[in-house]
Amino acid sequence: MQPFALSAVEASELIHKRELSCEDLARSTLAQIARYEPEIRAFAYLDPEAVVRRARELDKLTPGHALHGLTFAIKDVIETFDMPTTYNTPAYASHRSGKDAACVATVRALGALVVGKTDTVEFGANGRPAATRNPHNLMHTPGGSSSGSAAAIAAGMAQLAFGTQTGGSIIRPAAYNGVFGFKPTHGVTSSEGAKVYAPSLDTIGWYGRSVADLSLVADALRICDEPSNVPVALRGLKVGLYRGPHWDKVDASGKAALESTAAALAREGAEIVELALPADFESLSAAQQIIIRQEGRRSFLPELLSRPDVMHPLIRQTAENVVGYRHSDLVTAYDTAAMCRSKFDALFRDSGHLDVVLTPPALGEAPYGLDDTGSPACNSIWTLLHAPCISMPTGLGSGGLPVGIQMVTARFGDRRLLDVAWAIQRDLGLGVAPCAHMRSEI
């Protein structure tokens, strides 16, 4: 196996045993990028020479943290001191930040090697789509807005990647590209230095090639009170099966992914419970829309005043509050969300409590075309609930594109969610959905 195709955990072990140099990993990854980037277009910025130079510097140091030397791609709404941050918008085409975003500074301080900036839907919101294509089928969207980060992981162009989620921008691309994606509890990582869209929803998350890879980053960012409690046994695990209000829109492959995973968990001894959420949860999707538009309105005011000429019409509509949302709507949305968060958490705490909720990560396979990045229908209420979410690939659907499952738990249950997901990955034999670009090299 060539180094680029290693998981983060595998590469980390080899680097710590000095059986793999950071430079060799970097060069292998850069070669993979050079080979497939012209068709995938995952990156908004690359500086291969700088990456090799930094890899050599890392080889001179004794590896400390597990992230030492691992390749990391950064969504281009997240600031980096040494690379442009353009938000995929013309007004910031030449923008360079003087410093790293908090998440980037953290992983760099631990030795991670930033390989480049990945393309994004404009501002991580809803303007211009990324140029990125789905590595499993170039005619299909990789999803959005973290389009390039998810595609880069799928195509072997980085081992780890940061994304952001305000609606469904981490979990949906993870599902569409057949990789592992994690949106932690809102606020559990600093999002300083990432473009602000709707701050009460915006969350930094990341992609990898296994749950263990995702845990490496979770530990680096110190998001959990406890160390890992593995091993978790699937026997006796209580799983809430939630098909959700959009189940009739989920395609057959997406439905099969959920149902077959539930059946497999049941065979392993897990207890599967049909979950019905309380009636007031029905208003959460509308509440999320009110919050995203009202908070987005403030976030894009500077651009509306200074560069309206280059503003995407969709962003401009938000900034101008064309819909006419009022603050009284926003208060109701906030208070409804707060009440539902407390109720949702109780599902995982009270007697007969659930361990996780099992639910679709998206409406199925990635849609055809590059303009429509797909629907966040399966994501927005979990984002609003501030709940940690993980997306895991289960295989390919009838259209040849990946499908998977999503699991969700209570706020700050990130450790438990990762541990349960790891057990499920292991016992059900889940892994990154095979993609031609990876297969040809392994």
Next chain:
Amino acid sequence: MQPFALSAVEASELIHKRELSCEDLARSTLAQIARYEPEIRAFAYLDPEAVVRRARELDKLTPGHALHGLTFAIKDVIETFDMPTTYNTPAYASHRSGKDAACVATVRALGALVVGKTDTVEFGANGRPAATRNPHNLMHTPGGSSSGSAAAIAAGMAQLAFGTQTGGSIIRPAAYNGVFGFKPTHGVTSSEGAKVYAPSLDTIGWYGRSVADLSLVADALRICDEPSNVPVALRGLKVGLYRGPHWDKVDASGKAALESTAAALAREGAEIVELALPADFESLSAAQQIIIRQEGRRSFLPELLSRPDVMHPLIRQTAENVVGYRHSDLVTAYDTAAMCRSKFDALFRDSGHLDVVLTPPALGEAPYGLDDTGSPACNSIWTLLHAPCISMPTGLGSGGLPVGIQMVTARFGDRRLLDVAWAIQRDLGLGVAPCAHMRSEI
């Protein structure tokens, strides 16, 4: 009256009538800074030549917005594209951001003239104090963390200034320096580009020399659904008088400021109601501490990993979570705060509702010395409630330093609060507490 001593509204009118040039206002303000900055030390960065150049450019344009040409000081935790942003911390001594924070970009797009960066408590948190001294008595603190911004307004060194509040960092310095200060509803302005400390509390606010000055900025930032509804009549206004749990620690001058204002309002026909908050509000101060430390822990993780050697011990304790707060504490704090927000708002909505709450802005006059910036005891629960707060000076206390009042109302009641405050300023004849530096020039 020399131009520097004009209120923002007065200067704006003269500029729009072409009776005052932006350059003359800038030069007058810079002369005032040159004269008193050596003793006040309000500024962390000044570039007088650049200010004059920009003022000349503004004079070539037709004044559009009311902010055109007005002098604006920016707290040094808020990024500016053309000036350093140091957070008063050694690790960022040479930091320059590639762009303006959202609030700065907004007022600059409307023609405001940024005169410099104002000194702050380290990171706007609790490390190294600002070098700033109280213009009313150089041996006393100006309060913190927005020390330089409030002092600059008091000493005639700018007409408007941005600050930030996570505990009591806008309202307390306003009271100590005898100026008008406003902390709007949390989230009603974008705080992008301001140093993140505890994002669910961090709020951009501002200082001026009258309520009308504060309203200029509120309108520029589009924080209100409605235009101003002035005139408000004091007769029939329902005011909740809240002395608070720290009343026994408020000094005699601070007590007199509150009681005499309540009495004056009653004479004007307002109905003064003794307010008792529900019992569960007693836990809000502790909840605010848990949130500020837990969120602050994440915010300072990059510095802890990359520059622990230059980290202030207090910031480091937060980053290392020395107290050992757990996520379960944080969930309880969040849910308690959310429930109390809804209950607090109801005081202003239900039958027999209040218009505003009248409460102390600080424990009285500014303490002696520069190391202790005073207590946020009178501020932290309002910040946690996300409620808009305004601080108004009422005069000088027995120690010769300013005292004042604070008014608070429901979330997103910013317009109503400003309108009521304007009526009170007008009918009770309130104004900036006179300071020797201002008097000598008028």
